[in-house]
Amino acid sequence: MRLHLLITLLFLSSRVLIAQQNQLYKGVVLDAKTNEIIPFATVTVYNESAFVSGISTNDTGKFNITIRAPFTSFKVSFMGYETLIAKRIDIKNEKAITFRLKALISELDEVVVQGERTTTQLKIDRKVINLGADVQQAGATALEAFDQISEIQTDLGTGSLSLRGNSNVRLLINGKPSGLNATEILEQLPAASIQRVEIITSPSSKNQADGLSGIINIITNKNTFRGFNANLNAGVGTKRYNYGIDGNYNFSSFNMRWNASQAGREMDSKQTIAQRYINGATRDFFAPHDFNGLVRKMAIGLDIFINDNNELSLGLDYTNDYHSFYNDTFYSNVTGREDFVYTRNSSHTHNTLDVNANYRTRFRDDNHFLEFDYQFSKNRNLFPAIDFEANVFLFEEERKNTNTLHALAIDYSLPVSDNIVLETGFSYNGRGLESTNRIVPREEIENFEAFDYNESLYGVYLQSRVKTHKLNWQLGLRYEKLMSDAVNVTADETLNLTFSDLFPTVHISYDINDSNTVNLGYSKRVSRPNFRHINPFQSRNQYFEWVANPNLKPEFSNNMESNYQYKGSKFNASAALFYRYRTAVIEQVQEIDENGVQSISFDNIGEKSSYGIETNIDYKAMPFWNIGISTNYYHTIVNSTISLTWDQLYSSNLILKNTFKINKALQADISFRQNFKTQNTFNFIEPRNRIDLAIRLKLLENRFMMNLRIVDILDNNLMFRRTVTQNVVQDEVWRFQSQTFGFLLSASYKLFQNKGKSRNRKSRNYQYGGTTD
Structure with missing residues (x-):
C-alpha cells in the first residue's frame, strides 16, 4: 500500500x-x-x-x-x-x-542606430527583411542593397529585378506606386533610407492582383524622434559621389520631416558581340557604353496627431534625374561591307513629383480603424538622341512621355472578437500617358508620332483573419475591373480593353512552438496588357526596332507556396518551396533577321509551370563572427504555341556571408556570390562569381561612421551570354562597371540630436496596394 x-x-x-x-x-x-x-x-x-x-x-x-x-x-x-x-x-x-x-541616459545616441544584423521575420502572407546596419549596404543604392538579399535576384549591370526567376515583379515604396520603372527607382533610392523590405510572393486580397511573381514593398526610414534631429551623410567611390541631409522637428502634436540629397555617377561598360548567321554571313561589334548621371532629391512630410485616435500625414517628394549615354560602336567582320563606326548620343531627363495624404481614425482598439489614402504622381520624361554612321548624320529623334497617376484607397478593419478580424476596402487607380516621338531623318521629311493611353482600375476586397493559440487563418477575395483605351493619333487607330476578374487568396500559419513556424499560401495573380506592350513609338534605330502587339490577352498565375522558419539564440534557418502555374504567358520575344535587325515584341506564348526552393541559414559561430549561407534554385517548363529555342528554364545562386565584429568600433564583412548557369527562352548565361569586402569604423561615440566597400575585388564578374534564334547565333561578353571592381567610401554624422528624445507613437507603416506598373 x-x-x-x-x-x-x-x-x-x-x-x-x-x-x-x-x-x-x-x-x-x-x-x-x-x-x-x-x-x-x-x-x-x-x-x-x-x-x-x-x-x-x-x-x-x-x-x-x-x-x-x-x-x-x-x-x-x-x-x-x-x-x-x-x-x-x-x-x-x-x-x-x-x-x-x-x-539609457548615457547611451541615448544608440536608440537611433539600426541593429547590427539583418534579420528576417516570417509573417502569414510575407517575409520581412529588416536590413539592420549591413556593412555591405553602406552608402550604396537600393539596387546594390537588393544584391545582398538572396530572395531578390538583381543584376548590377543591367539593373534587372526578379523574384523566383520571374521579372514580372511589382515594386512599391511605402506601399505606394511610382511613375518610374523598377530600375530607375532602385538606382535613385539610397540604401541608408531603407528600414525594411517586404517580400510578398503570395499577396493577400488587400494587395492589387498584378505582379505575377509577387510584390516587393520598400519601407523607408521615417524620422520621428522627439525634438530637433539632423544627420549629414556623404560618400565618394569609383566614378561616383553623394551627399545629403535628413532630419525632423517633432513635438507631441506634430512631426515635420525632411531630406535632401544629390548623387552623381559615371559608369562605363564594354560589350563584345559576335554574330554568326545561318546563311553564312558574319558580323562582330565592340560597344563601349558611357553613362553620366545626376540625381537630385527633396522630400518633406508632416505628421499631425490630432488626438489619440486620429492621425493625418502629408508628404511631398520631388526627384530630378538626368543621365546621358554615349555609345560609339565599332563594327567589324561584316559580310559585304567594310568596317565602320556607329555612334548614338542620347540622354534621359525625368522629373517626378509624388504627393501623398493619409488619414486614419481608430475606434476602440488598434485593429478597429478606418483609413483613407490618396497618392498623386506625375512623371515627365524627355529622351533626345542623335545617330551617326562613320561620322555621317543619320537621324535625330526626341521622345516625350508624361505619366500621371491617381490612386485612392479606403480600408476598414473590424475586430469581431479577440481572435477574428474582418477587413474590407475599395481602391481606384487611374493612369494617363501622353507619348510623342519626333524623328528628323537625313534629307527626309520630319516624322511626328503621338500615342495616348488612359487606364482605370477599380478594386474591392473582403478578408478575414482568424487567430487561435497556434493556428492562424487568412481568407480573402478580391474583385478587379480594368478599363483602358489607347489612341494612336498618327494612324488614327483606337484600342479599348476591359477585364473583370476575381482573385481568391488563402494563407495559413502554424506556430509549432516558440522556435518553429510553418506557413502555407495560395494566391491568384494577373498580368494585363498595358501601355508598355501596346505603345508602338519606342526607341529604335537601323539595327533595332520595337514591335507593338495590341492583341495581347491577360496572363494569369496560380501561386502556391510553403515556408518554414526556425529561430534560435545562435542559429536561424528558413526554407521555402513554391509552385506557379501560368496561362496565356506574356513573353518578350526577340528575333534577328538575315540583315542583322533585331526586333523586340511581346506575345502570348502558352503555359509555364515553375517550381523552386529557397534556403537561408544564419549562425553565430563566435561572439564576434556571424556566418550566413543563402541558396536558391528555380526551374520552369514551357508549353509554347510559338517556336522557342529552349523550353526548360532554370537559374540558381549562392551567397556566403561572413561578418566580423573586430571590436566596438570596427566591423568587417566578406561575401562570396556564385551565380550558376542561367537558362532563358532564347539565351543562356554562363556561371560567374565575385568576392566583396566591406569595412565600417565608428568614431565619436557612434556619431561619425566611415565605410569602405570594394565590390568584385578579383575583377572577374564578367557576363558571358549566348543567344540563339532562328537566323543567328550570338555570343556576347559584357563587362560592367556599376560599382563592380570599384570602391565606395561613405560617412555619416549626427549633426544635431535631441537628448530628451523618445519613440514617437506613429510607428505603423501603411499597407496599400498601389497601381499597375
Whole structure:
C-alpha cells in the first residue's frame, strides 16, 4: 500500500512539474516613459545563471513563449535601454505580462542606430527583411542593397529585378506606386533610407492582383524622434559621389520631416558581340557604353496627431534625374561591307513629383480603424538622341512621355472578437500617358508620332483573419475591373480593353512552438496588357526596332507556396518551396533577321509551370563572427504555341556571408556570390562569381561612421551570354562597371540630436496596394 501511494504521489508530482515546465507566457515590451511599443526586443529566460530559452518581440512589441524547463527569471533587453531582470515569482498573470524598459541616459545616441544584423521575420502572407546596419549596404543604392538579399535576384549591370526567376515583379515604396520603372527607382533610392523590405510572393486580397511573381514593398526610414534631429551623410567611390541631409522637428502634436540629397555617377561598360548567321554571313561589334548621371532629391512630410485616435500625414517628394549615354560602336567582320563606326548620343531627363495624404481614425482598439489614402504622381520624361554612321548624320529623334497617376484607397478593419478580424476596402487607380516621338531623318521629311493611353482600375476586397493559440487563418477575395483605351493619333487607330476578374487568396500559419513556424499560401495573380506592350513609338534605330502587339490577352498565375522558419539564440534557418502555374504567358520575344535587325515584341506564348526552393541559414559561430549561407534554385517548363529555342528554364545562386565584429568600433564583412548557369527562352548565361569586402569604423561615440566597400575585388564578374534564334547565333561578353571592381567610401554624422528624445507613437507603416506598373 505504501509503495502504491508513493508511486501515485510521484506520478502526480511529475504531472504537475511537467505542466509547470510547459507554461505559455504572453506579453508586451514598452518604453517606460512613453508607453510606446519596442519591436524586436530580446526576451530571454534563465534558471539562475543558466540560459533556458529566448525569443524576440514582433513588430508590435508582443511575444509568446512556451517554457519547458524550470526557470527563475526573465531578462529583457534592447539597444539604448537598461536591461530589465524580472523574477518569475513576481509574474502575476502569465498571459498578460508587461515589461517596461528605461532609456539609457548615457547611451541615448544608440536608440537611433539600426541593429547590427539583418534579420528576417516570417509573417502569414510575407517575409520581412529588416536590413539592420549591413556593412555591405553602406552608402550604396537600393539596387546594390537588393544584391545582398538572396530572395531578390538583381543584376548590377543591367539593373534587372526578379523574384523566383520571374521579372514580372511589382515594386512599391511605402506601399505606394511610382511613375518610374523598377530600375530607375532602385538606382535613385539610397540604401541608408531603407528600414525594411517586404517580400510578398503570395499577396493577400488587400494587395492589387498584378505582379505575377509577387510584390516587393520598400519601407523607408521615417524620422520621428522627439525634438530637433539632423544627420549629414556623404560618400565618394569609383566614378561616383553623394551627399545629403535628413532630419525632423517633432513635438507631441506634430512631426515635420525632411531630406535632401544629390548623387552623381559615371559608369562605363564594354560589350563584345559576335554574330554568326545561318546563311553564312558574319558580323562582330565592340560597344563601349558611357553613362553620366545626376540625381537630385527633396522630400518633406508632416505628421499631425490630432488626438489619440486620429492621425493625418502629408508628404511631398520631388526627384530630378538626368543621365546621358554615349555609345560609339565599332563594327567589324561584316559580310559585304567594310568596317565602320556607329555612334548614338542620347540622354534621359525625368522629373517626378509624388504627393501623398493619409488619414486614419481608430475606434476602440488598434485593429478597429478606418483609413483613407490618396497618392498623386506625375512623371515627365524627355529622351533626345542623335545617330551617326562613320561620322555621317543619320537621324535625330526626341521622345516625350508624361505619366500621371491617381490612386485612392479606403480600408476598414473590424475586430469581431479577440481572435477574428474582418477587413474590407475599395481602391481606384487611374493612369494617363501622353507619348510623342519626333524623328528628323537625313534629307527626309520630319516624322511626328503621338500615342495616348488612359487606364482605370477599380478594386474591392473582403478578408478575414482568424487567430487561435497556434493556428492562424487568412481568407480573402478580391474583385478587379480594368478599363483602358489607347489612341494612336498618327494612324488614327483606337484600342479599348476591359477585364473583370476575381482573385481568391488563402494563407495559413502554424506556430509549432516558440522556435518553429510553418506557413502555407495560395494566391491568384494577373498580368494585363498595358501601355508598355501596346505603345508602338519606342526607341529604335537601323539595327533595332520595337514591335507593338495590341492583341495581347491577360496572363494569369496560380501561386502556391510553403515556408518554414526556425529561430534560435545562435542559429536561424528558413526554407521555402513554391509552385506557379501560368496561362496565356506574356513573353518578350526577340528575333534577328538575315540583315542583322533585331526586333523586340511581346506575345502570348502558352503555359509555364515553375517550381523552386529557397534556403537561408544564419549562425553565430563566435561572439564576434556571424556566418550566413543563402541558396536558391528555380526551374520552369514551357508549353509554347510559338517556336522557342529552349523550353526548360532554370537559374540558381549562392551567397556566403561572413561578418566580423573586430571590436566596438570596427566591423568587417566578406561575401562570396556564385551565380550558376542561367537558362532563358532564347539565351543562356554562363556561371560567374565575385568576392566583396566591406569595412565600417565608428568614431565619436557612434556619431561619425566611415565605410569602405570594394565590390568584385578579383575583377572577374564578367557576363558571358549566348543567344540563339532562328537566323543567328550570338555570343556576347559584357563587362560592367556599376560599382563592380570599384570602391565606395561613405560617412555619416549626427549633426544635431535631441537628448530628451523618445519613440514617437506613429510607428505603423501603411499597407496599400498601389497601381499597375
